[in-house]
Amino acid sequence: MTRLEQWVGIKGTALTWFKSSKTRLSLWLQGRFPLHLLKTSMGSLRDPSWGHFYSVCMCHLLVTLGSQKQEHILSLLQTPKVAFAASLGGNGLQKTTTGNKNLIYKDVLTNVGGAYNSQTGEFTAPVRGVYYIRFTANSPTDFPMSAVLYKNGAEIQLIAHEQPSGEGSDTASNGAALLLEEGDKLKMVLWLNTQIWDNSNHHSTFSGFLLFPM
Incomplete structure (x- = not known):
């Protein structure tokens, strides 16, 4: 009743x-x-x-x-609900000796709001606001590793970097709260003469979420 x-x-x-x-x-x-x-x-x-x-x-x-x-x-x-996380997954070792290389994180763990494109590796901000972005990179230590965050095609000085150390493998990470305009695009780039590695355990990741719109 x-x-x-x-x-x-x-x-x-x-x-x-x-x-x-x-x-x-x-x-x-x-x-x-x-x-x-x-x-x-x-x-x-x-x-x-x-x-x-x-x-x-x-x-x-x-x-x-x-x-x-x-x-x-x-x-x-x-308020839009925006959160994503993806890894390089089972792509194994990626290495570049002829120029920078865009990293495409195809193993999508979370993509609330659909702002991350697993075909291009780009995250597109759906609204103006402050976003927290974080990434990790793993690699064998026989060669340098440098994964760099780019916004709208330009480097924004956020780097996960390791020099050869002979210790098997190393992991580096970085992150920051960024003010993004609607339509801004973020992507990860592997610098020239560096490498990155991942497998199904998700060692090398790219993630972020909207803290608040502005």
Whole structure:
């Protein structure tokens, strides 16, 4: 059986109340409030005229707060959900001796919002905002490793780098919060005369998420 709850609202200066079986969220968004809130606040008021005046003031206050709550909830609902993570996966060793090479992370772990393209290896910012971007790189230590983050085709001085050490393999990482404009493109590049390695254990990754829009 559907349960009806008593709710209170305001129309002009008149206090109105009604029963409803709608979800609480939808009623809060309409500026309606549970009747028991006003009853609790008015419990110590004995004078009916003051009680009515107080109830109208309280309802105005609650409606104002409700509109602010509504704006906040709607802004949260409208904020794009953006998060991605991908790895080079089972591509094994990639090495370049003739020029820089774009890294394409084809093994997609997460792609909420669809802003990462596993065919090009590029992340495209869907909205202007601050994003946290992070990457890791793994490689055997017989050759240098340099994985570099580029924005719109230009290096932005975020590098995961290791020199040969003879220790088997090394992993380097880097990350930063970046202000991106809508449509900005990020990609990872393997520098000339360096190498990178990965397998199904996801040692070399590229990831990020939207912290907040601006």
